[in-house]
Amino acid sequence: PRAHPLALGPGREFDAIRDFAARWGSLASALGDDCAVLDVPAGARLCVSTDASVEDVHFRRGWLTPREIGYRAAAAALSDLAAAAAEPLGLLLALSAPHAWRADIGEVAEGVGEAARAAGTRILGGDTTGGAGALSLTVTVLGAARRPLSRGGAEPGDRVWVTGALGGPLAALRAFERGEAPAAADRERFARPVPRLREARWLAERGARAAIDVSDGLLADLGHVAAASEVTIEVDVARVPCLAGVSNADAAGSGEEYELAVVLPPALDVAEAFARELGTPLTEVGRVASSGRGPGRVIALASGTRVDLPVGYDHFSS
């Protein structure tokens, strides 16, 4: 006898889960047991990460539709798998919804499903509870990689690259905070980030040494790579690719981009092939100093002069 996928007892909490499962369809065919059970492909290592999206910390209700909130939370979590160059195996959604959100959580779940579908993966399970105060989504992602990338592989002399064009989320946030509508392109980058899953695997197959997804801001995230790799990274701010209307300096500090910053060996110049095959630009923005190992730091250079730039967003600073 096999478990019926949605055979749960009565109750409003289970009604919500049944509603989600109906929306997700074949994306979530195994819901309804204490654990989801799955297999990791032979020869691959398991990569796992958890990521919280909290109302009034990561978004405000008026800024995004419920569906965008769900999509964005799942895309942000999947982006951690991209940083490891892992192939997604699935995700779990823990949703804590205050009463004022009850009517909208189905749409939030739709957005999560949309991001899972776009990444070619499925929803393995979750937990749905009431909650005081704020809507909170915690998305846990599982992936598999034969040779996962980490922050710790950068070597002296390597070159540093970034996918896409940065600055949209920061510009959108500033507009939202002024009570204005962001430019459409900026809003789109904030509301519907694209986890660079395929791009990361493409780069890993070609010999990428280290990677991180841009969540705290390019300079802050390269700070994590520098620290983990025990190297100095020099960033040429003028080369940071930016959306129209955004300065390079803002692009270098904009967080929650979910573009990929990647460290490649010096001889590996794949930008043209990358753009042609993946339809996204790959831009060189700096290098790992050849000075050898050290405690890890980032130097931002503008016209050859060292400048101080904001290094991302600290969720504990407000």
Add this chain to the structure above:
Amino acid sequence: PRAHPLALGPGREFDAIRDFAARWGSLASALGDDCAVLDVPAGARLCVSTDASVEDVHFRRGWLTPREIGYRAAAAALSDLAAAAAEPLGLLLALSAPHAWRADIGEVAEGVGEAARAAGTRILGGDTTGGAGALSLTVTVLGAARRPLSRGGAEPGDRVWVTGALGGPLAALRAFERGEAPAAADRERFARPVPRLREARWLAERGARAAIDVSDGLLADLGHVAAASEVTIEVDVARVPCLAGVSNADAAGSGEEYELAVVLPPALDVAEAFARELGTPLTEVGRVASSGRGPGRVIALASGTRVDLPVGYDHFSS
């Protein structure tokens, strides 16, 4: 070059993570990358579950110490691995802490570490953010099992058992809600539940057919087993093991117990060996009706008469 475990950039969020890692020590030796990377033992399947503990939904601040809040959240999540008879591989902690909790989150993290240590497992990663309103912990657990148990394996004629003695958490909750101190034994069962990990593997090795951990209340949880297995389960309420001072009916409805309800083949009578080897009672509380398959239901019998009993706690009902 290898990643330095705690090589993160500057920032108060990272300071919190560094503080947690210092408290966890070797329990959390691989923190600090986008993904945790691990291996699933050859021949085993991966079991995964996520579980949210939200202030004012699952606990109130005055009831428990910060360390107990962390311990309880992690123990509740680990209990889902027990339901699958899986061996823990590790857990991830997503913590959203409003300002009023900042001084206490280190102790919350200690409690999570204590539960991980007690289960013989480690902390793989997490996410720490600010948050509006309520403290929220989402714990995701990973485990491995060659033949995971599920809710869906009960067969007509099987017998139904439960570990430990129930009712403590309900009695503690009632006392807390009256503004009184619970009896010590009741409080202990509420504050420091024991995930039955070793017990579950012991029973699975001996041929257990289905299992669930008692989180919604024994009758409600057996309702999930009945639904997933498409059988009728009859529970003899008078046989439900209860703590001193708790009625059998309350014990049958008490949630967040994290004891294990397990379905065994009719000829398997291991209660004595179980109690001797594991130091915990295993009590027969009912049976799977021999009437064959159906939509799944639970009948609670008191002195041979069908009675209606509360079927657990619905987080959406308040």
